Structure formats: C-alpha cells, structure tokens
Amino acid sequence: MTTSRPHTLFSFGTLMDEQVQTALFGQAVPTSPASLTGYTTRPLPITDPSVIATSGLDVHLTLRRKYGAVVEGAVLHLTDQDLAAADAYEVDDYARRRVRLSSGESAWAYLDAKPLRSAARIVVVGDSIAYGRCDPRGGWTAHLAAEHIAANEGEHRVFNLAIPGSTLLDVSEQTPGLLAARLPDTLMVAAGINDSATTPTGGDALPHVTDRLDALAATASSHNARLVVAGPIWLDEERTHDYEGLRFTEERALSLREAARSWCDENHIDFLDLWDPLHKRPDLLVDGLHPTPEGHLALYQHLNTLNR
Known part of the structure; x- marks a missing residue:
C-alpha cells in the first residue's frame, strides 16, 4: 500500500x-x-x-x-x-x-514561472563564460545586469561573481561566504563545463555534478534565495583540442546538460537551457569554447526570451 x-x-x-x-x-x-x-x-x-x-x-x-x-x-x-x-x-x-x-x-x-522576471537582487556564480571572457563589454551577464537594473534602479541589482576556470566544486565551496553582504533573492549558477572536461590524470567530475548542485541548493535556501541553474552552451570540439590541459567534447557537454536538467526536474529547480543559441554556430565562438561578443549577445537575448 x-x-x-x-x-x-x-x-x-x-x-x-x-x-x-x-x-x-x-x-x-x-x-x-x-x-x-x-x-x-x-x-x-x-x-x-x-x-x-x-x-x-x-x-x-x-x-x-x-x-x-x-x-x-x-x-x-x-x-x-x-x-x-x-x-x-x-x-x-x-x-x-x-x-x-x-x-x-x-x-x-x-x-x-519565469525566475528572473520576478527577481530583484541576482547573484551570478560560475566560470569564464559567465565571467564574460572574450567580451570587453562583460559578456551576457553584463547585458542582463544593464537591462535588469534599468528596470528598477532603486531595487534591482546584479552581482557577477563568476571566476574563470571554476568547477562546480569551486563554486559550491566559495559561494556560501559571498552571499550575505549582497542580500540575494536569486542565485544563478552558470558553471559545470569545466566539470565535463577530461584531464590527463583521468579524473571525472561529471558523476559529482548533482552533489555540487545539492550543496548550492542548500546554500540558496539558507539565504532565502531562489536557485536558477543555467545549462552549458554548445561547444565546437573541432577547435577546442587540448585547452590548458583539459579536453572538451560535445558528448561530455551534452551529458552535463542532461544531468543538470534532470536534477532540476527532480528537485523543482529552475533550469535555463543555453544550448540552442550557439548550436552549430562556430562563428560565435572565439576558440570553440568561449563566445565572441556577438555570441554573448545571442546568449543574453535567449535568456531574455526565457524570462519575459
């Protein structure tokens, strides 16, 4: 029974x-x-x-x-x-x-149902793509911040705390100490692509992605913040090759995407899928991994359609 x-x-x-x-x-x-x-x-x-x-x-x-x-x-x-x-x-x-x-x-x-539409104070944590690497204007996060703050100068804030090279383990360990001073109501996690990479030592972080997301969910809850998970972008593995000792493949990135999406579905967490805007658009990637300024703009425009 x-x-x-x-x-x-x-x-x-x-x-x-x-x-x-x-x-x-x-x-x-x-x-x-x-x-x-x-x-x-x-x-x-x-x-x-x-x-x-x-x-x-x-x-x-x-x-x-x-x-x-x-x-x-x-x-x-x-x-x-x-x-x-x-x-x-x-x-x-x-x-x-x-x-x-x-x-x-x-x-x-x-x-x-649109998590960023109802937000006021957004903290973004993540890796070099969230940081805005290869875009002198600050990447998709800067575009998001400009529009979000302009909508309500008195109450809206966006804090980009992304650090290039970060894994989800790094983010889950560093984020708890960063939130209190910023009074976030929304925690947006845009990381994980580094967890999908294979390394010369054969380490595999993908099986631990859900554990890292569990920790970040607990951190968000402790600050009365809504957790939002941004999925990985498409990458052009023909151009990434060995990147600073890491090897990125589309298959592994897709595995990360599915793991994050499934975890979000199971835990009633918001998942924002960023795969499609750059899919099969190598011209929007500088090195096969990092978006060009135009690529960052395309990501922002996609995010905007998901939250308006």
Missing part, C-alpha cells in the same frame, strides 16, 4: 478560500497562519476559464521579490493527491518551488 506524504504549501491568494479548497480537494484542508519575508505581490490576469470558474476571479496574485517586504498568508497541509490537484489548478504562469518561510521552515509555494 502506498502511503501519502504530508506536504506544506504556502498560499497568499485564492487557495486560502474554503470554497476553492472544497472544489479542488473535496473539503477544506487544515491551515495555519504563515508569512513569507522578502516578497511582495503583483496582479496576474487569468484567461483559463476553468481556473476563473473555480476561483470566481479573473485576476490572481503572483509573488515578486522585494527586500524587506512581507507577504502574509497561510500554510495548507496537503496530501499527495491534494498537491497534484493544486498543481493542476495553477496556470502555466506559476511554478511550484521551495521557499523559506519567515519562521525558517521550508514549504512549497507557487512562484512566477
């Missing part, structure tokens, strides 16, 4: 309504007051007729990040079946993610 697991879900909107609960779960469910620090709300127009029929509203609320703000709501205590019903009720604009309540406890909540 399969036993249903208990789940806690933070609600700040229509799921707190007993009529909505009865329609979804067959009855009102146990609830307790709760709050979420570091968030505020904004209206979200709803077009799905079934959702409108259940809630009686064509405008719901969605969360966005704001330092110092607090959203009051309640924690719903749900079964597996209840949680599945709640997932089916929420429209595609929402994604179920883990949040840290003001009490310090962890719970599910429905956040904006």
Whole structure:
C-alpha cells in the first residue's frame, strides 16, 4: 500500500478560500497562519476559464521579490493527491518551488514561472563564460545586469561573481561566504563545463555534478534565495583540442546538460537551457569554447526570451 506524504504549501491568494479548497480537494484542508519575508505581490490576469470558474476571479496574485517586504498568508497541509490537484489548478504562469518561510521552515509555494522576471537582487556564480571572457563589454551577464537594473534602479541589482576556470566544486565551496553582504533573492549558477572536461590524470567530475548542485541548493535556501541553474552552451570540439590541459567534447557537454536538467526536474529547480543559441554556430565562438561578443549577445537575448 502506498502511503501519502504530508506536504506544506504556502498560499497568499485564492487557495486560502474554503470554497476553492472544497472544489479542488473535496473539503477544506487544515491551515495555519504563515508569512513569507522578502516578497511582495503583483496582479496576474487569468484567461483559463476553468481556473476563473473555480476561483470566481479573473485576476490572481503572483509573488515578486522585494527586500524587506512581507507577504502574509497561510500554510495548507496537503496530501499527495491534494498537491497534484493544486498543481493542476495553477496556470502555466506559476511554478511550484521551495521557499523559506519567515519562521525558517521550508514549504512549497507557487512562484512566477519565469525566475528572473520576478527577481530583484541576482547573484551570478560560475566560470569564464559567465565571467564574460572574450567580451570587453562583460559578456551576457553584463547585458542582463544593464537591462535588469534599468528596470528598477532603486531595487534591482546584479552581482557577477563568476571566476574563470571554476568547477562546480569551486563554486559550491566559495559561494556560501559571498552571499550575505549582497542580500540575494536569486542565485544563478552558470558553471559545470569545466566539470565535463577530461584531464590527463583521468579524473571525472561529471558523476559529482548533482552533489555540487545539492550543496548550492542548500546554500540558496539558507539565504532565502531562489536557485536558477543555467545549462552549458554548445561547444565546437573541432577547435577546442587540448585547452590548458583539459579536453572538451560535445558528448561530455551534452551529458552535463542532461544531468543538470534532470536534477532540476527532480528537485523543482529552475533550469535555463543555453544550448540552442550557439548550436552549430562556430562563428560565435572565439576558440570553440568561449563566445565572441556577438555570441554573448545571442546568449543574453535567449535568456531574455526565457524570462519575459
């Protein structure tokens, strides 16, 4: 016999309504007051007729990040079946993610499905590609920072803490000490290509990628930040050859991409796939591995489409 697991879900909107609960779960469910620090709300127009029929509203609320703000709501205590019903009720604009309540406890909540759209203070950690190597303008991260900050000069920030040559082990060990002063609400990890490389000693870091991501997820949670994982870019292995003692191949990069994506799916973490913008475009790579300035712009434009 399969036993249903208990789940806690933070609600700040229509799921707190007993009529909505009865329609979804067959009855009102146990609830307790709760709050979420570091968030505020904004209206979200709803077009799905079934959702409108259940809630009686064509405008719901969605969360966005704001330092110092607090959203009051309640924690719903749900079964597996209840949680599945709640997932089916929420429209595609929402994604179920883990949040840290003001009490310090962890719970599910429905956040904006576009993770950077709702962010305010973004920290980027990663390797030379995230750092912006080969682009004097600072790479795709600089493009992201320019637009994000221009949208709200008072509250929006982007901190690029990427270090060329970093592996996911390096990032997972260095990041905890870098976050407190920057008050991030979003931690974007853009690393791993160095983990995919083969070395003269035969070491293989790929099997440990998920362990590094587990550590980074714990770090993000401890700072009440949403973890976002950026997948690897396409590389032209005909030109990478032996790069500073490392050997990069498309097969290994694809393995990294799949490992990161699968981990994100299993853990309800946001995965931003950066493979396609440069795929089969060797003209957008300086050395087969690092994007040209035009390549960085293409990556940024792709990110923009994923988050707008």
